[in-house]
Amino acid sequence: MVQLIMEQMEQVGIEGGLSVQQIRSILSQTVLGAAKMVLSKLGSPEELRKNVAAPNGPTEAGLLALKQFGGDRAIKEAVKSTTKRSIEMHRSFMNPNPIKAK
Numbered sequence: 110m111v112q113l114i115m116e117q118m119e120q121v122g123i124e125g126g127l128s129v130q131q132i133r134s135i136l137s138q139t140v141l142g143a144a145k146m147v148l149s150k151l152g153s154p155e156e157l158r159k160n161v162a163a164p165n166g167p168t169e170a171g172l173l174a175l176k177q178f179g180g181d182r183a184i185k186e187a188v189k190s191t192t193k194r195s196i197e198m199h200r201s202f203m204n205p206n207p208i209k210a211k
Contacts, residue, residue, distance in 0.1 A: 118136055
């Protein structure tokens, strides 16, 4: 899912005039930095988001647009669908040849 978000961000960056190399570098560093902050236990994802989203800044504007266009709900539903399918696949691998009742 993160790759899809990066894909969309890359597309917008290119449409805005950045080269593929420039936008991929920016995206990679952004995602890597966010992951490192979470791994470093500098705060919860929510706390970290609040810390990097300065009032009236570009991150806050992007987050508001994400919420306005249903992005937060879409992300939640995608995670739920992924989890559901993962559980289904796990069950099928744990019992690949179930005995069917007659």
